[in-house]
Amino acid sequence: MKTHTFRNPVGTGKYTGLLLVSPFIIGFALFTLYPFVCSFVLGLTDYDRITPPRFIGLENFSRMLSDSTFLTAVGVTFRYAAILVPLKLLVSLGTALLLNMELKGIGVYRTAFYIPSILGSNLAVVIMWQFLFTSGGLADQLLKAMGLSPVSWYGEPLPAMFMIVLLRLWEFGSTMIIFLTALRDIPKELYEAAKVDGCGGVRSFFSITLPQLKNVLFINFVLQVIAAMQEFNAPYMITGGAPMNSTYTLGMLIYDEMFRFGDAGYANAVSWVMSVLIGAVVALMYKVTGRMRGDEQ
Amino acid sequence: MKKAIAYLLLTAAALVMLYPLLWLLGASFKTNDEIFSSVWFMPPRIEMSVYGRAWQTVTPYTMGHYFFNTFKIIIPKTVFAVLSSVIVAYGFARFDFPFKRICLTLLMCSMFMPSIVTILPKYLMWNEMGLINTYVPLTLPSLFACEGSFVFILIQFLRGIPKEFDEAAKIDGCGTLATLFFVLVPCIKPAVISIAVFTFLWTMNDFLSPLIMIHSVEKYPLSLALRLSVDSTGQGYEQRSIIAMSVIGLIPSIAVFSLAQKKFVSGITMGGLSG
Numbered sequence: 001m002k003t004h005t006f007r008n009p010v011g012t013g014k015y016t017g018l019l020l021v022s023p024f025i026i027g028f029a030l031f032t033l034y035p036f037v038c039s040f041v042l043g044l045t046d047y048d049r050i051t052p053p054r055f056i057g058l059e060n061f062s063r064m065l066s067d068s069t070f071l072t073a074v075g076v077t078f079r080y081a082a083i084l085v086p087l088k089l090l091v092s093l094g095t096a097l098l099l100n101m102e103l104k105g106i107g108v109y110r111t112a113f114y115i116p117s118i119l120g121s122n123l124a125v126v127i128m129w130q131f132l133f134t135s136g137g138l139a140d141q142l143l144k145a146m147g148l149s150p151v152s153w154y155g156e157p158l159p160a161m162f163m164i165v166l167l168r169l170w171e172f173g174s175t176m177i178i179f180l181t182a183l184r185d186i187p188k189e190l191y192e193a194a195k196v197d198g199c200g201g202v203r204s205f206f207s208i209t210l211p212q213l214k215n216v217l218f219i220n221f222v223l224q225v226i227a228a229m230q231e232f233n234a235p236y237m238i239t240g241g242a243p244m245n246s247t248y249t250l251g252m253l254i255y256d257e258m259f260r261f262g263d264a265g266y267a268n269a270v271s272w273v274m275s276v277l278i279g280a281v282v283a284l285m286y287k288v289t290g291r292m293r294g295d296e297q
Numbered sequence: 298m299k300k301a302i303a304y305l306l307l308t309a310a311a312l313v314m315l316y317p318l319l320w321l322l323g324a325s326f327k328t329n330d331e332i333f334s335s336v337w338f339m340p341p342r343i344e345m346s347v348y349g350r351a352w353q354t355v356t357p358y359t360m361g362h363y364f365f366n367t368f369k370i371i372i373p374k375t376v377f378a379v380l381s382s383v384i385v386a387y388g389f390a391r392f393d394f395p396f397k398r399i400c401l402t403l404l405m406c407s408m409f410m411p412s413i414v415t416i417l418p419k420y421l422m423w424n425e426m427g428l429i430n431t432y433v434p435l436t437l438p439s440l441f442a443c444e445g446s447f448v449f450i451l452i453q454f455l456r457g458i459p460k461e462f463d464e465a466a467k468i469d470g471c472g473t474l475a476t477l478f479f480v481l482v483p484c485i486k487p488a489v490i491s492i493a494v495f496t497f498l499w500t501m502n503d504f505l506s507p508l509i510m511i512h513s514v515e516k517y518p519l520s521l522a523l524r525l526s527v528d529s530t531g532q533g534y535e536q537r538s539i540i541a542m543s544v545i546g547l548i549p550s551i552a553v554f555s556l557a558q559k560k561f562v563s564g565i566t567m568g569g570l571s572g
Contacts, residue, residue, distance in 0.1 A: 014394065014395070015394060015395075016388075016392055016394070016473060017388045017389075017391070017392025017393060017394030017397065018388070018394040018395065018396070019388070020384055020385065020387055020388025020392065021385050021388035021389060021394075021400055023381050023384065023385055023440065023441045023442050024381075024385040024400070024403075024404065024441060024442040024448065025400065025403070026441055027381075027438060027440075027441020027442060027443050028403050028404075028407055028441075030438075030441070031415065031419065031438050031441065031443055032406070032407050032410055032415060032443075034418070034422075035414070035415035035416075035417075035418035035419050035422070036410070036414065036415060036418075038418035038421075038422075039414055039415065039417060039418050042417075042418065042421075049421075095307075095310065098303050098306060098307055099307070101299075101300065101303050103300060103303060103304065103307075108311075109307045109308075109311055111558065112311035112314055112315055113310070113311065113314060115314075115315070115318075115551070115554070116314055116318075118498050118550060118554050119502070119547060119550055119551075120498070120499075120502045121502050121504060122501060122502045122520070122546065122547060122550060123502075123504055123519075123520040123523040123524060123543075123546065124523060124542075124543035124544070124546035124547045125543075125547070127523060127527060127539065127540075127543045128317060128318075128321045128540075128543055129317075130527075131321075131324065131332070131536070131540065132317060132320070136333040137332075137333065138317075138320055138336055141333075141335070141336045142336055145336060170314065170317070222409065226409060226411055229411070230411050230412065230413045232413065232505055233504050233505065237524065237527075251413050254413060254417070255505075258417055258420075259509070264417065264421070267417055268417055268418070271413060271414045271416075271417055272414065274411065274413070274414065275410075275411050275414040278411055282409070
């Protein structure tokens with residue numbers, strides 16, 4: 001039987017599925033795999049984007065170890081992720097729990113919390129943030145109203161970091177939605193059974209809700225770590241990495257090395273190291289939560 | 298009682314969340330002095346003329362021009378992303394084929410690949426082909442189902458449709474692709490709409506890719522135009538024009554979200570994934 005006809009160009013045979021997913025395979029090879037390999041190979045070269053790349057072995061990688069800007073950026077990136085990710089997960093989970101309490105008009109709240117996250121890293125939002133925190137801006141005025149002295153948001157390392165963390169925290173909506181969906185999927189019978197057995201609210205949270213959420217918790221964690229460690233827009237626009245490089249993330253360093261200093265070899269080496277770092281954090285978390293996640297399955 | 302506390306907390310939180318946006322809207326009507334003298338968002342007067350000035354921008358082009366540029370990226374990108382994701386998801390959800398498991402693993406990998414790692418080689422690649430400063434690098438990759446999360450959402454939805462639908466379509470003489478587009482796609486409309494909406498929102502928000510790929514002001518999308526305006530105005534400048542520009546810049550995202558909200562609520566459950 002002829003499987004490929006004019007009316008049925010992809011056919012119905014063994015390879016039809018492969019044919020249908022082929023755009024993805026081609027795209028993966030071209031836009032993910034090739035760049036990933038390419039970035040490692042270029043990382044082994046000295047390349048200024050004008051003269052052809054020259055192989056220099058691991059020199060770029062050893063240069064990183066003595067490059068104080070790089071080491072600072074690694075520290076900033078990790079600190080930023082370590083502050084932001086747990087906070088964001090906590091706020092999202094807390095709000096999702098509140099929204100899950102069969103209240104009326106939940107849709108309105110869900111939308112209100114979700115809107116900031118869809119605006120995401122829109123430049124307009126970033127500009128808004130700049131205004132909120134300029135000297136004498138809304139943040140300072142609020143502090144004044146509470147009888148506190150204004151903070152030099154852009155001048156001190158800690159407030160500058162706080163400002164960016166707060167922007168990303170404000171966008172917790174999408175993480176919350178994932179938690180909310182997972183909460184809805186927990187069978188109600190579990191809670192009823194727990195109630196019969198005399199379990200209180202707190203206890204059933206720790207022995208039912210949390211274990212049931214473990215996979216979603218892990219997924220949210222991974223997505224947030226990846227996003228946080230790549231942070232670029234907010235520090236680039238709001239602080240420019242200042243003061244004293246205290247908000248200078250790895251994302252900014254890669255951009256600067258590539259496009260400002262024209263050092264494509266080094267930029268690629270750093271971006272490759274960064275992906276290994278991200279992978280390591282995710283793998284570590286997978287290992288740490290592995291037992292917890294494995295228990296219940 | 299417990300519910301009253303929950304309402305109180307939620308209302309307070311919602312107000313805190315939305316206040317910055319309200320403040321932004323209000324500040325677009327305030328003078329520099331007024332912006333820095335009151336926390337209350339309401340402006341003393343509302344003059345629409347500031348929006349006229351904001352529309353003109355301080356750059357050589359009007360905001361209309363930048364909007365048009367943005368849509369020249371968004372429209373092909375959305376069409377490409379929806380089309381390719383639907384086809385690929387159909388392949389995964391309905392067919393068995395050699396190396397399927399490996400392909401699914403690759404799909405997962407593409408979801409977790411940090412984009413900043415691949416962006417430099419991609420830039421060099423497009424540069425080699427002379428396509429930097431065109432919209433090709435920003436739109437063409439979408440033709441290859443490059444958003445793993447989209448494909449996963451669609452696979453989930455497609456699996457929810459009984460296989461009998463496909464068989465009935467086959468008996469009625471539908472080919473493989475006709476079954477997908479005339480029978481299955483109408484069933485998974487919420488997921489398709491979510492994908493379109495997310496592509497729209499993410500492209501509106503995208504800053505790094507156009508920053509790297511687009512170099513001439515004439516071709517700038519909105520995000521780069523906003524940055525240019527901020528950079529080319531000093532401290533003494535009338536801040537409300539920039540603020541009004543930001544408000545205009547947020548309108549498309551909020552409008553699209555509000556319009557699609559009802560339809561895509563079931564889609565965002567999974568689609569919230571990488572928001």
